[in-house]
Amino acid sequence: MEVVRLHRGDAPLIISMPHVGTHLPADISDTMTPLARHVPDTDWHVDRLYAFARERGATMIASTHSRYVIDLNRAPDNKPLYPGADNTELCPLTTFDHEPIYLPGQGPDQAEIARRIAQFWQPYHDTMAAEIARLRAEHDAILVWDGHSIRSQVSRFFDGQLPDFNLGTGGGIAADAALAKAVVATAQTADPYTTAYNGRFKGGYITRTFGKPEDGVHAIQLELSQVTYMEEELPFRYLPEPAAQVSSAIARMVETGLEMLKS
Numbered sequence: 301m302e303v304v305r306l307h308r309g310d311a312p313l314i315i316s317m318p319h320v321g322t323h324l325p326a327d328i329s330d331t332m333t334p335l336a337r338h339v340p341d342t343d344w345h346v347d348r349l350y351a352f353a354r355e356r357g358a359t360m361i362a363s364t365h366s367r368y369v370i371d372l373n374r375a376p377d378n379k380p381l382y383p384g385a386d387n388t389e390l391c392p393l394t395t396f397d398h399e400p401i402y403l404p405g406q407g408p409d410q411a412e413i414a415r416r417i418a419q420f421w422q423p424y425h426d427t428m429a430a431e432i433a434r435l436r437a438e439h440d441a442i443l444v445w446d447g448h449s450i451r452s453q454v455s456r457f458f459d460g461q462l463p464d465f466n467l468g469t470g471g472g473i474a475a476d477a478a479l480a481k482a483v484v485a486t487a488q489t490a491d492p493y494t495t496a497y498n499g500r501f502k503g504g505y506i507t508r509t510f511g512k513p514e515d516g517v518h519a520i521q522l523e524l525s526q527v528t529y530m531e532e533e534l535p536f537r538y539l540p541e542p543a544a545q546v547s548s549a550i551a552r553m554v555e556t557g558l559e560m561l562k563s
Contacts, residue, residue, distance in 0.1 A: 467497050482556050
């Protein structure tokens with residue numbers, strides 16, 4: 301089975317979706333709890349929300365395997381994204397609700413983690429690097445948009461309810477300030493949604509690694525509250541009407557970013 305889904309486009313736009321995968325190889329699934337096999341912490345339906353980008357000529361890069369196999373948005377050395385906060389690991393051991401992912405004594409050892417890095421993590425990042433290089437050869441600047449979603453309430457990571465649109469540039473390092481400001485302003489005009497910028501979710505390893513505005517690569521992460529477009533409990537049903545509205549709002553943000561590349 302392929303470990304990366306790639307659709308090549310010619311626009312100066314890459315949509316990265318590292319947490320949409322749901323597949324669990326049998327040898328890994330057999331070591332997991334029944335709850336974990338439902339992969340509840342998936343970025344459900346994010347690829348459907350970004351279908352507009354394919355028509356826009358975007359390059360689309362998506363995971364096929366669950367983040368429970370390995371988290372493609374974490375550093376390979378397992379360095380925490382948010383020092384001092386509660387972080388999930390490169391190969392997560394617990395769900396967002398602190399439930400165990402593995403049966404007793406079945407969690408991955410260092411050799412297994414190294415195998416998963418080579419088999420699943422590295423191909424995604426190699427694909428990202430190759431597509432960035434390809435598009436930079438064709439365009440003066442490109443936009444890398446890292447698409448995510450999460451339940452609106454996860455007490456492990458934040459208090460209360462999360463804003464609807466959580467945009468981040470790694471604290472300002474991953475994209476030109478004027479470009480990011482314009483994208484945030486576009487998000488703030490989308491009614492009835494709420495917006496945060498470089499807040500609790502300011503961009504993970506992908507945004508911080510590949511965003512190099514000085515080299516013409518501008519990266520923005522959007523962590524989307526799932527309550528805006530889906531049911532947040534099993535079976536995680538997609539809600540077409542609110543999803544269409546959210547997708548349109550995201551499309552306007554992305555289009556703003558692309559327009560700013562020209563300025």
